[in-house]
Amino acid sequence: MSFNKNWNIIKFYSKKVLKNLLNIKAVECVSVALAAGSIVIVTSLIFDGRKPVENGQGGFETPGIPVVTEKDLGEAASDGIAPMVQTDLSYQSYRVRKGDMIGIIAENFGITEDTIISVNNIRSSRLLQIGTYLKIPSIPGILYTVRKDGETVESISNKYKIDGFKVCNVNKIDESSVLTAGTMLFLPDAKLDWTTRQEINGDLFKKPIHNRWYLSSAYGWRKSPFSGARSYHSGVDMACPQGTKIFAAMAGTVSSTGFNNTYGNFVIITHHSGYKTLYGHMSAINAVKGQSVTQDTVIGRVGNTGLSTGPHLHFTVLKNGKQVNPAALWN
Secondary structure (H helix, E strand, C coil): CCHHHHHHHHHHHHHHHHHCCCCHHHHHHHHHHHHCCCHHHHHHHHHCCCCCCEECCCCCEECCCCCCCHHHHHHHHHCCCCCCCCCCCCEEEEECCCCCCHHHHHHHHCCCHHHHHHHCCCCCHHHCCCCCEEEEECCCEEEEECCCCCEEHHHHHHHHCCCHHHHHHHHCCCCCCEECCCCEEEEECCCCCHHHHHHHHCCCECCCCCCCCEEEECCEEEECCCCCCEEEECCEEEECCCCCEEECCCCEEEEEEEEECCCEEEEEEECCCCEEEEEEEEEEECCCCCCEECCCCEEEEEECCCCCCCCEEEEEEEECCEEECHHHCEC
16 A cells, blocks of 8 residues: 555544544644644644633633532522522413312312412302313412502512512512502412311301201292291201200300390300301300300200291301301301
8 A cells, every 4th residue: 555545544534533622623724734744743632631622602711611500509599699480470271070179180280279269269169160161370379469558579478478589570570569459469389378268168167066957948048938928048047956055166256145036045156257157046045245165165055936937046157247158168
């Protein structure tokens, strides 16, 4: 084999090796050197130990791509640079199917029951109907309506024990913004208060009759048992034997006891969150005004006093002075 052929083979494999180490311009320079017969330059370039330098952006040279560690991120945050957080809020729809429960739907979408309840303004989880469309947000949290002028992101965040930075990002507002009454915000990671959750799940009250009973008249419109005319029934009638114990439906303070022509012997208890309960037609009252009671306190006995057609307890629930259906609030 001639010297020229050997030399061409050396040049070919030298180029191939150098392309993995140097940029194309450097290879071209070496090729010129090889053509001039200088193998010493090739050797020095390969074994010199120096790494090629990449051109950095921003007008300076940087030795390759930097590696960012958790330690670096921690230092950045401590220097006042906010860490990246997932705060993008979007919605999708979901149609309720047979067998669905709010807890299962929430788990499937990676959010909380409170989120679905709040966003869809669900007043009773027991009334979730097949075919209903629900709005499903991409992150957990609840909707909040500003109650009075002057509230701030900080005051709301402190109340719900959540991150004010996330609140600002989701709602596209500044942390120093002064909010006006009626403004609606999405509060990431916030939860409903205990009372609201118990109301919606129907667990706020305990049935005041702990023995067997039957519903002789439901809450709402009915035919009056006295006149036959259509009338509105303000509570539920729980029929059971005379003398059956009546318990307080929720902890509270007895605010009134007495007798009137409609309810006969009655007791009224004031509870938290604007609730009051009335117990009527008692044969005996076992509570006094100002007494603190629990769900285990016997406040009276079932009777047939007042406007009544037989032994039963008339049970009424009021919230902020308005009658509500007791059956939607008890367990």
